[in-house]
Amino acid sequence: MEVNDILKIPKSDNPRIVIIGGGFAGIQMAKMLDKKPVQVVLFDRHNYHTFQPLLYQVATAGLEPDAIAGPLRKIIEKSRNVHFRMAMVNEINTNENTVYTEKGNLQYDYLVIAAGSKTNYFGNYENLKKAFPLKQVPQALDLRSHILQNFEQAVLTSDEEQLNKLLNIVIVGGGPTGVELAGAIGELKKHVMPHDYPELDLSKMNIYLAEGLDRLLAGMSEFADKKAQQYLKKFDVQVKLGSMVTEFDGETVTFKNGEKLTSSTLIWAAGVRGNLIKGMPETSIEKSMYIVDEFNKVINTENIYAVGDNAFMKSDKRPKGYPMLAPVAMQQGENLANNILRKINNKKLKPFKYTNRGTMATIGRNRAIAELPNKIRFGGFFAWIAWMFVHLIQIVGFRSKIVILANWIWNYFTYDRGTRLIIRPYTPPKVEDLKKEEETDR
Amino acid sequence: MEVNDILKIPKSDNPRIVIIGGGFAGIQMAKMLDKKPVQVVLFDRHNYHTFQPLLYQVATAGLEPDAIAGPLRKIIEKSRNVHFRMAMVNEINTNENTVYTEKGNLQYDYLVIAAGSKTNYFGNYENLKKAFPLKQVPQALDLRSHILQNFEQAVLTSDEEQLNKLLNIVIVGGGPTGVELAGAIGELKKHVMPHDYPELDLSKMNIYLAEGLDRLLAGMSEFADKKAQQYLKKFDVQVKLGSMVTEFDGETVTFKNGEKLTSSTLIWAAGVRGNLIKGMPETSIEKSMYIVDEFNKVINTENIYAVGDNAFMKSDKRPKGYPMLAPVAMQQGENLANNILRKINNKKLKPFKYTNRGTMATIGRNRAIAELPNKIRFGGFFAWIAWMFVHLIQIVGFRSKIVILANWIWNYFTYDRGTRLIIRPYTPPKVEDLKKEEETDR
Structure with a gap:
């Protein structure tokens, strides 16, 4: 070597x-x-590991990136035979x-x-390039700022069409990411935004979850599908089954059957x-x-x-x-x-055997669905507690566990989302602009 | 009206x-x-208030933005006669x-x-446009990513000149921001980076603090100046007094007296x-x-x-x-x-009277300088405790207080900086690139 x-x-x-x-x-x-x-x-x-199952909580102002992203060098810190290169x-x-x-x-x-x-845009990226993906931390931060900026703009708007565009959110994909994201946005609408935006009529905000199949959470049981739809209804999420989105120009969402929805926020969680x-x-x-x-x-x-x-x-x-x-x-x-x-060591290899420890999805506060491999299925508050516990166990690093737990406790009891910050990338001023400014100032 | x-x-x-x-x-x-x-x-x-005195801790991977930036709508949440417009x-x-x-x-x-x-670039922005300012959250995040990216690049470098460029950091401005920033970077070098980068020879990293006057912390006493210089020495910071930086092209720092230093990181904290x-x-x-x-x-x-x-x-x-x-x-x-x-109410107005409650500056862990208005001056560990206490009291919002305190405790006992993440803005792929990719994949 x-x-x-x-x-x-x-x-x-x-x-x-x-x-x-x-x-x-x-x-x-x-x-x-x-x-x-x-x-x-x-x-x-990247120089960090991303805990993707909670990425949607960064996008919905529930967590900062440090909660779900752990520096890779920290993870291998004590390994002398493991080398990281970005x-x-x-x-x-x-x-x-x-x-x-x-x-x-x-x-x-x-x-x-x-x-x-x-x-995965399924070969249709050209018509969907304005959609928001949600696979990486920078994408989640971009989406967070976009949603909050739309709210700030909505405060200044009375035109009905314009309001729909700013407030409506369409999520494509009825898998765990889409369902959990829809629940989190539903919670924002119901519990967080009313405090922040007393001047807004939030009944004008529609949250749609569009799925091409005729059910949600296709990887889980029918019980999970039924429960998910029931819980999403509590958070005012309108589930559109058998609905394929074929185009999004940043203002209008077009479905395969010709139906159109006005929205400037289409989140693409339809597949990878x-x-x-x-x-x-x-x-x-x-x-x-x-x-x-x-x-x-x-x-x-x-x-x-x-x-x-x-x-x-x-x-x-x-x-x-x-x-x-x-x-x-x-x-x-x-x-x-x-x-x-x-x-x-010239020993006999062992074939891969998958141990299914169950699957879960959470929908807003107090509600989740859990399915254990022995076909035990349950929903509601205890599933929600179990969901939190399992995610805290899985997340890498003791620091992230503390940060997430502390944020969850805070968000739960205060109905607050501490990270609702619109942070756009810094771009240095142009020399001629600053020169002009310096001349005008004295 | x-x-x-x-x-x-x-x-x-x-x-x-x-x-x-x-x-x-x-x-x-x-x-x-x-x-x-x-x-x-x-x-x-912005839609948030920035607690600027701790901005440098965002730039040095000690805190995430949510610790020092509080949503303005949260601050006025219960006020029905106060309206915020971004x-x-x-x-x-x-x-x-x-x-x-x-x-x-x-x-x-x-x-x-x-x-x-x-x-404030003092009319010299044209020659300093590659310098990093530190007045806003996006600037602090940009600086954080830049420093960490340089470290990742330095791992792959053996050329001495190139290493100097990547690892050297020049801070301009001997006021509280410059001094505290220099201390924080000194701490990174001494306690954090050696764990993360065992492959790097950190003795190659030079931290310079350049100040045009012949002393530091001009707003404080000579005692503060002396102590600051003494503490900075402990963190290997080289203080250059009477040194004016006149040019920075992204690779070389040029001083007024003609001296040059190699560095790709010049932080401009010389004034506002x-x-x-x-x-x-x-x-x-x-x-x-x-x-x-x-x-x-x-x-x-x-x-x-x-x-x-x-x-x-x-x-x-x-x-x-x-x-x-x-x-x-x-x-x-x-x-x-x-x-x-x-x-x-047609009452008599009261003229402004400033109550000076004292000034402080911290330099790395365990060290700070405090000056009370009655000319009581002290440095060291107790000043550092006082510095933390005063900043926690001042920061707006209970959530930020908890987040900062928790981070400080974590960082202190683990010698870790949890937010050392390189996060660059998300830019969507170009249609033709993704098309080509989709054609190649199957």
Whole structure:
């Protein structure tokens, strides 16, 4: 293994495992491989891990980014054999066992693709480019400022059409993200905004949740669908089933059946697709994922693995593979880390086995839906408590746990959202503008 | 008083007080005038109040914006006679008693200019446009990301010159902001970055504090200057007195005496100047401030007042007026609010009297300098405790107090900075890029 002079990876006699992506699978692996006889290099384009299940709470002014984003260097702080490099991986050369990053190239003995997924516009991005995606922290902050700015503008508006445009919010996608987001916005409308905007008639604000299928939470039971619709009604969310959005120009939302809605806020939570990286064999790709065997090894490769949202592990029992969920990613990461260690020690590998610990979704305050694998299903307040508990357990880092818990307690008892700040990027003034100003001032 | 149709200010028989700016003076006045027989309209270009004394802790990854920025609507939430409009005031028409904002015009009975100050480049902005200012939340976030990005880049660098450029930080201005910022960056270097970047030789990182005068903390005693220099030395900050920076091109800092330093980070904390608004009489302006009488009324006007950083209240005793400090702004706001009420009731006005409760500056952990008005001066640990206590008392809102205290406790005991996140603004992908990607994926 060469000593890498560009990426400054120290010399090591141990095999090098390169992990692309510091998501759930990536950091799980980095932690498992800590102090093991391997060298780990973790790449991510951000310097932090994002706890995506709570990203919508950043978008709805419930949490600041530090609550759900943990610096990756903090996570691997005590690992001397794990190295982080902030870089985007652009290409893989499978013949030379090399990844090409924007900062430099690096050889690997084992490569793990844990690059996660991005917003899926299903080939229709051209007509949806004004929609707000919700997969990254900067997107959530942008959406937060946009919604609050619209409220400030609505205060100055009496034109009905204009008010609809500013206040209406359309969410596309009836999965957990869409449902939880709709609940959070419903809570904003019902409990937070009336205090902030006594001058606004909030009955003019319509929240729509549009889903192409004829039900919500397709990954869960019919009980969950029924409960979700019931809870969303309490927060004045209008659920539109069998509704496909085909176009959004920033002012009008157009549905497939020709229906139109006025709104300047369309949030696109309709789906994700895996981040593919250039250079992988065409034969190993299906549905924007890498086809993997039961050990997460990408087919038609020797030493390349894909996990989580990047892995398509189909079997007779699961022809569609596993759902794109954090627990799948974490468990695959854990199993793969152990398998690589077994392989190095010439031990027998263990196939991936998914342990479904249940699924949950929360809808506004006091309401959630929980489904355990033994078909126990419950909704309401206790599901909500369980939802909070499970998310606090899962979030990475003790500091984030405290920050989130403190914010939740505050938001719950005060009906307040502490982070409703409109923060737009800083752009320095132009020289001629400031010169003119300095001349006018004295 | 007309009913304003554009800015949607409700009809009222009470006199209307328009306040420009939700800084220390502005919110103090809004609070004092709550439930009084006046109508108050508060304008600010942001929807939040910024606690500027702690802005440098956002820039150095110690706090998130929600700790120091409080939504203005929250502050006036229970006031039915106080109205907030997020708008920039562009011009004042003193003949028509009208302010022109970007959103619409509004008449006033009393106008209060509390617009605060901005970074002062002393006419040299053209040569300093690459410098980082530190007066607003977006600027602090930009600086935070810049510093952290430089560290990530430094990991990949062995070229000595390049390392200097990435790691060196030059702070211009030996006032409280510059001194506190230098201490915070010194702490980053000494206690935080060594954990995060074991691969970096941090002895290559130089922190310079440049000040044009031959001393630090010119507003305080010589004792404070001496102590500040002594404490800064503990954090490896190199103080350069009598040093004027004249140019910065993003790579090299040039001093007046011809000396050059390599750095890509120049933070400009050398001074501020009042935000002037178009349309005020020329004769009432001096040194970018409005000349006011002892009741904060702007000279040569009838019903226009200026407070805080916008007011130049000179007297024989204080030919230079009052310092641009938060306590001055708050006390002037309080006195003016009472005076306007007195005026409405035809009572005798009270001239402004400044109560100096002392000044403080902190330098890294465990060290601060405090000066009480009775010439009691002390430094070290107890001054540091006092500094924290005073800032927690002053910060607006119970939530911010908790957030800051919790962060300080965490940062102190863990030597951690939880918000060291590189968050750059979200820019949507271009249609052609995403199309190409979608075609390549399958």
